[in-house]
Amino acid sequence: MYRLLFSQVLRRLDAEAVHHATVRALALLSTLPLLKRLLHRALAPSDPALRVTAFGVHFPGPLGLAAGFDKDAACAEALSAFGFGHVEVGTITAHAQPGNPRPRLFRDVRRRAVINRMGFNNAGAQAAARRLRRTRGVPVVVGVNIGKTKVVPESEAAADYVTSAKELAPLADYLVVNVSSPNTPGLRNLQAVELLRPLLAAVKEVADSTPRRTPLLVKIAPDLADDDVDAVADLALELGLDGIIATNTTIRHSGETGGLSGRPLKERSIEVLRRLRARVGDRLTLVSVGGVEDVDDVWERLLAGATLVQGYTGMIYEGPLWASRIHRGLSRRLRRHATTVPELIGRTAPDRSQG
Numbered sequence: 476m477y478r479l480l481f482s483q484v485l486r487r488l489d490a491e492a493v494h495h496a497t498v499r500a501l502a503l504l505s506t507l508p509l510l511k512r513l514l515h516r517a518l519a520p521s522d523p524a525l526r527v528t529a530f531g532v533h534f535p536g537p538l539g540l541a542a543g544f545d546k547d548a549a550c551a552e553a554l555s556a557f558g559f560g561h562v563e564v565g566t567i568t569a570h571a572q573p574g575n576p577r578p579r580l581f582r583d584v585r586r587r588a589v590i591n592r593m594g595f596n597n598a599g600a601q602a603a604a605r606r607l608r609r610t611r612g613v614p615v616v617v618g619v620n621i622g623k624t625k626v627v628p629e630s631e632a633a634a635d636y637v638t639s640a641k642e643l644a645p646l647a648d649y650l651v652v653n654v655s656s657p658n659t660p661g662l663r664n665l666q667a668v669e670l671l672r673p674l675l676a677a678v679k680e681v682a683d684s685t686p687r688r689t690p691l692l693v694k695i696a697p698d699l700a701d702d703d704v705d706a707v708a709d710l711a712l713e714l715g716l717d718g719i720i721a722t723n724t725t726i727r728h729s730g731e732t733g734g735l736s737g738r739p740l741k742e743r744s745i746e747v748l749r750r751l752r753a754r755v756g757d758r759l760t761l762v763s764v765g766g767v768e769d770v771d772d773v774w775e776r777l778l779a780g781a782t783l784v785q786g787y788t789g790m791i792y793e794g795p796l797w798a799s800r801i802h803r804g805l806s807r808r809l810r811r812h813a814t815t816v817p818e819l820i821g822r823t824a825p826d827r828s829q830g
């Protein structure tokens with residue numbers, strides 16, 4: 476049904492207009508407690524075999540929505556009701572900003588991909604905090620992804636992230652430092668260990684100071700050289716971070732300017748996951764994202780050492796029931812193999828880290 480709607484109608488409409496209409500509809504749904512609860516009962520993962528615990532947080536299923544869809548924390552509850560095991564909101568910056576000029580979101584239907592150069596359009600950390608403080612009608616695990624405000628120079632980046640962290644860490648189930656989006660000039664330079672160390676250390680101090688100690692992760696680009704992936708992994712261990720999210724979109728493509736997501740990203744995303752697992756073993760939680768489309772993909776990432784898996788582009792092509800269908804299919808496969816998600820994690824990964 477969604478495929479028909481997509482091929483006949485949605486793909487002919489402006490991608491960003493469809494996106495905003497969807498977020499508005501989901502935000503409206505978030506205000507309708509009964510419908511939200513009914514949907515949650517029908518669609519949210521409920522099989523105990525799907526449950527997984529990471530950095531002290533309980534997730535009802537391993538598949539979550541990647542950052543960039545719910546940039547302003549407007550509809551996380553509705554997304555949870557549609558079957559996502561967690562929702563990563565953001566990227567949120569300390570100050571509100573409009574992002575890049577439109578058009579800035581493009582579908583590449585043939586390759587099952589998307590290119591975006593949104594540029595962190597969002598209403599800022601205070602507005603997001605107000606939304607996150609609203610009481611919740613259905614259970615939802617919310618990760619909060621923070622980034623640098625565009626006009627803030629690199630030399631003041633750490634202070635800018637700290638402003639967002641102070642506002643949002645107390646409201647987050649986990650916090651993510653995003654240094655890997657390609658659409659804020661210079662942002663990815665912050666992945667260099669000399670710049671990343673003080674930045675992560677400063678945000679960690681804030682995350683550690685919340686009443687529950689908020690888990691902290693860093694999100695990296697697929698375009699890092701292998702040695703740099705290792706260097707970030709070592710740094711994450713050194714600083715006592717909780718995990719790494721790999722990967723963001725890639726700039727290695729020949730289409731519109733911007734970051735490419737979806738199927739073409741799959742191979743490199745898995746490669747980075749395997750590399751990270753070989754380096755850190757189970758000492759960090761690895762969250763795998765990039766080109767996840769179906770149950771096979773989730774299964775493969777879990778075996779390769781991911782504790783959690785995320786997707787965004789898959790939902791654009793498969794529709795709102797995407798996460799629910801994957802969790803259901805995963806549940807059936809787990810039963811056939813008489814196993815559970817926690818038992819699968821890292822089963823095909825190399826024995827132990829050398830690091």
Ligand SMILES: Cc1cc2nc3c(=O)[nH]c(=O)nc-3n(C[C@H](O)[C@H](O)[C@H](O)COP(=O)(O)O)c2cc1C
Nearest residue numbers: 541542543566591722723736737765766786787788
């Ligand atoms: C339209 C769009 C906007 C995105 N915005 C963000 C963002 O604000 N912050 C972020 O960390 N990642 C962002 N991403 C990257 C996704 O979170 C994810 O890492 C990437 O798309 C790969 O996953 P996928 O192939 O399942 O889409 C965005 C992706 C898309 C398609």
